[in-house]
Amino acid sequence: MDNAAYRHSISIGNNNVYSNNVTNSHNNTVNVKNIIADENPEIMKWLSPLDSRGRHHDVRTDRMDGVGNWLLETSEFREWRSYEGGADKAVLFCSGNPGVGKTYLR
Amino acid sequence: MIDDLCDGPSEEGIAIAMFYCDFRDQREQTATNIVGAILKQLVVRGEVLEHVQEAFKKAKKEVGGRGLRLPDMVQMLKQAIATLPRVFICIDALDECIPQHLLGLLVSLEDSLHESPGTRIFLTGRPQVHTEIEKRFTGSVIVPISPKVHDIERYLEKKLEMDTESDAMSDTLRADILRVIPQKISGMCVAESLVLISFIILH
Numbered sequence: 001m002d003n004a005a006y007r008h009s010i011s012i013g014n015n016n017v018y019s020n021n022v023t024n025s026h027n028n029t030v031n032v033k034n035i036i037a038d039e040n041p042e043i044m045k046w047l048s049p050l051d052s053r054g055r056h057h058d059v060r061t062d063r064m065d066g067v068g069n070w071l072l073e074t075s076e077f078r079e080w081r082s083y084e085g086g087a088d089k090a091v092l093f094c095s096g097n098p099g100v101g102k103t104y105l106r
Numbered sequence: 107m108i109d110d111l112c113d114g115p116s117e118e119g120i121a122i123a124m125f126y127c128d129f130r131d132q133r134e135q136t137a138t139n140i141v142g143a144i145l146k147q148l149v150v151r152g153e154v155l156e157h158v159q160e161a162f163k164k165a166k167k168e169v170g171g172r173g174l175r176l177p178d179m180v181q182m183l184k185q186a187i188a189t190l191p192r193v194f195i196c197i198d199a200l201d202e203c204i205p206q207h208l209l210g211l212l213v214s215l216e217d218s219l220h221e222s223p224g225t226r227i228f229l230t231g232r233p234q235v236h237t238e239i240e241k242r243f244t245g246s247v248i249v250p251i252s253p254k255v256h257d258i259e260r261y262l263e264k265k266l267e268m269d270t271e272s273d274a275m276s277d278t279l280r281a282d283i284l285r286v287i288p289q290k291i292s293g294m295c296v297a298e299s300l301v302l303i304s305f306i307i308l309h
Contacts, residue, residue, distance in 0.1 A: 048141075
């Protein structure tokens with residue numbers, strides 16, 4: 001499994017590949033194009049010792065479908081996502097006290 | 107949210123990078139390492155982007171293999187972003203970073219954003235980091251997050267379904283839980299309320 005590391009980065013777009021990854025592996029990747037297994041662990045380690053994959057997997061596993069969906073319906077989120085606001089609206093900040101569910105927003 | 111971005115309409119050339127700040131890893135989560143972790147997610151497309159490969163080879167040749175500095179990292183990030191029409195960068199729990207690292211991170215993001223209109227940044231954090239974000243990103247949009255009754259109800263229903271001691275549950279108790287808790291919770295912090303819920307369910 002290790003050489004499948006870092007595959008998670010990449011582009012949105014191929015939902016079939018995406019669902020395969022989710023169901024049959026702990027790559028737990030966000031989304032993936034079907035790319036060649038990573039040949040560059042050394043470069044990856046050089047870039048940063050930190051890795052988001054494990055944490056994303058935990059969040060994904062713990063979160064519940066439907067919870068936090070309201071955010072996706074807000075005009076703020078839609079504008080941000082669709083680039084309607086232009087470069088000025090490039091940053092969306094969700095602010096809340098600890099434990100309100102920011103991490104698990106969907 | 108990240109999954110939603112991924113599930114969106116297929117489009118070539120969109121990339122997503124994410125990072126979860128965590129106070130338990132504060133020492134290692136420096137601005138350089140965080141930008142590096144983001145960069146890692148944007149540079150592999152079949153193979154690592156050439157400019158990163160070259161920088162790596164060059165660094166290796168230097169005696170002692172000099173570590174990366176933040177400006178080098180930001181420069182590589184900008185180059186990686188420039189190869190993609192649309193990039194979404196999502197960073198969770200900014201307040202869990204040490205202030206000095208947070209500042210370095212925000213300045214780096216600001217810098218990267220300047221030259222790339224195709225980049226969108228999604229940040230979460232406690233309200234106290236708001237001022238710092240506004241300072242760096244004028245025009246940033248703030249969405250206050252508070253627990254929603256609907257979310258709490260849904261959470262409760264799921265937890266009740268998963269109750270391993272379902273014999274101890276009666277319809278009346280179940281109905282009471284679903285009626286009373288979401289009402290009581292409004293205005294309360296969810297972390298506290300989830301502890302309360304777990305307590306009720308487990309005992």
